[in-house]
Amino acid sequence: MEILRLAAEAEATGRDIIHMEIGQPGTPAPAVAREAVTRAMGQGNLGYTEALGLPALRARIAQLYDEWYGVDLDPNRILVTPGSSGGFLLAFTSLFDPGDRVGIANPGYPAYRQILKAQGLVPELITTRMDDGYQPRPDQIDGAGLDGVLIASPANPTGTMLTPDGLRALIEVSEANGTAFISDEIYHGLNYAGRCTSALEITDKSFVINSFSKYFSMTGWRVGWIVLPPDHVARVTKLAQHMFICAPHASQIAALAALDATEELEANRATYARNRQVMIDLLPKAGITRFAPPDGGFYIYADISHLGEDSLTLARALLEEEGVAVTPGHDFDPDRGGGMWRLSYAASTEAITEGLTRIAAFTARRS
Known part of the structure; x- marks a missing residue:
């Protein structure tokens, strides 16, 4: 948030800032989703839905699991949530009692820790290694006495994915x-090195x-889902x-339409794939060589x-000297984050390329 504030202040003065700190797509919600909400607003019949969510939306999400994974899923196991955050609250509340211990990867998405603590639960940080793609190993769960474990693949902040065998071993x-x-499968659909x-x-x-x-470019709409046992x-x-x-x-109506916006969404993913390769190619030229290549x-x-x-x-110095905003690693890893940056490549390819050119100039002055 400190970097976001400083970047906004710099832009207000007319400076050209390259945003590599933002954890959201640089694209709007699909056109068909916005059009569907416009029609619904004109009809004026928006109100409460059933708690599980619109039946048509749940049926279409179930169809997505068949399309993406070959899974035959009962729509009655799907509950539409106000963003993934609502899903975490519901899962933690249903599964755990105050004082229970839940393992999460370190580094990891910082909201996991804070939601767990707010519910009186104990986040147990599982220290991961770059060689393992910053993903937990089965031996770190076996015998650890954990009441629960939360896995993200692809993960934030690393973008790394578990292999099918790796996920199976953890389960x-x-x-x-x-x-x-x-x-946590919030980044599914944004995959580049295998499905x-x-x-x-x-x-x-x-x-x-x-x-x-993420994949559907609908951050501000606050709509997600949870599949329940x-x-x-x-x-x-x-x-x-x-x-x-x-x-x-309204967000559920938009989400239902977005599920059929495949052509537009795949075009977005192609841009991210190009940007990913630009990052992998140019970061070493800026002297930044230690990272796990992101899979998604x-x-x-x-x-x-x-x-x-x-x-x-x-x-702060990079923003001041070169006009590039990146996210420090402190929030993702309280122990080792002082030596890490998270760099987002969700902007345009031109912006990412220019940002890496500026980062190279910045690191050259410090070598």
Whole structure:
């Protein structure tokens, strides 16, 4: 947030800022989604939906699982949520009691820690390694006494994915240890090095959380979904009724239309794929060589410890000297984040290329 504030102040003075700190697509919601909401607004019949969400939307999400993963999914196991954040709240509330311990990868999405703590739960940081793609290993879960584990693939901030065998091994060791398994699949669809594997291809016992924010370019619409184990559907439906009543009706209408915007969405993904390759090619030329190549999403999590200063100090200097905004690693990893940057490549290819040229000039002055 510090970098966002400074970048906004710099832009207000007329400076040209390259945004590589923003964790959202640089594209709007699909045109058909916006058109569908315009029609619905004209009809004036928006209101509460059932807590599970619009039946047509849940049926279409179930169809997506067949299209992407070959999974035959009962739409009655799908609950539409106000963003993935609503899914995490519902999953944690249904699965855990205060004081329970939930394992999450370190580095990882910082909201996991804060939502867990707000619910009286204990986030157990699983220290991961670059050699493992910053993903947990089964031996870090086996015998750890965890009540739950949350896995993201592709992950934020690293963009790395688990292989099908890697995901299966984590699920199997979790089930053997009586550890509830939650799969964050919010970046599915944004994959470049092989397809994403859903936990639903392996088990019906996990909670699977997804969102329209990333692949579908609908961050501000606040709509996502959770796929529930059959024995949790009734309980989570009641929780959703009390917590949210329902996800926003207008956003559900937009989401239903977005699911058929394949041509536009795949064009967006092609841009991210080009940007990813630009990052992989040009970062080493800027002297930044230590990172796990991202398999999905639109981030690279890069080691900049060789530059000799804290990542926030360096991010401020980069913004001031070169007009490039990046995210320091502190929020993603409280222990090692002082030596890391997260760089987003969700902007245009031209902007990403120019940003890396400026980063190279910045690092050259510090070598």
